[in-house]
Amino acid sequence: MLDPKLLEILVCPVSKAPLEYQPEQQELVCRASGLAYPIRDDIPVMLESEARSLSLEERER
């Protein structure tokens, strides 16, 4: 479970836009950059090199 206080202060390192928390996937999603950052062992991994690109379908949602 990601602490809401932490979520509040995190932004995408690429776009600097706020992130959406996806608890099932354990990811932090940025619509602006189209990247999803993994949360591993409760630690958000805010590295562009570790992020997953959102699929077209995910982007349209």
Added chain:
Amino acid sequence: MTDKTNAESGETTHFGFETVNKNQKESLVRGVFDSVASRYDVMNDLMSAGIHRLWKRFTIELSAVRPGQTVLDIAGGTGDLAAKFSHLVGDDGQVLLADINDSMLKVGRDRLLDSGAVGNLHMVQCDAQMLPFPDASIDCITIAFGLRNVTDKDMALRSMERILKPGGRLLVLEFSKPVNPVLEKIYDTYSFRILPMMGQLIANDADSYRYLAESIRKHPDQETLLGMMEDAGLVNCEYHNMTGGIVAVHRGIKA
């Protein structure tokens, strides 16, 4: 310790005394810290004869952190500074412990759990050059013995300046250049002969500790780093030498 022969054309940087491709440095440095993470604290104590605790204490005094503030400790690895800040900011404050290396963060988390400082403390794996925090969101940033491992230091300093609140402080604690030539000679012998030997004996890893010694010599000296902080937009920049300039703490303020 790692294959560095494929440093092709493109921008280069230093990895200790070797010249490597810029995009290789990050993974080479990661190798060093993956390798030393579990024994990092014990080695710091031995290498500095415990003096690193005094350097860190002075850095905390200079930080002037108060209850309710938000503090970011970059390259905070095993969490010494973060544990102190966690007490200083209290329940209304927040401490962010950031490191690019997940092995170091995990060692830090275990230690912090043991010390009981957790409620207001969060860990983030991130790159000092591309910090994942909003503009003007942080009261104080510390980076202790971390800046010299960052590939593009100017980019990192600009990224730190961006996220500081106006009046916020950046503190850089780092090895620097001894002010006295005699001390410099002794220090050279120590770090190039004795330190890799200690690394071999205690952590079974002479190469990583040789990298540490070399990276210290390649790091900008006091005045150069001061200029870099000013170029990044920080004001009222100053530094304090400790232990004869073996270590210096630089402080700059966000305008």
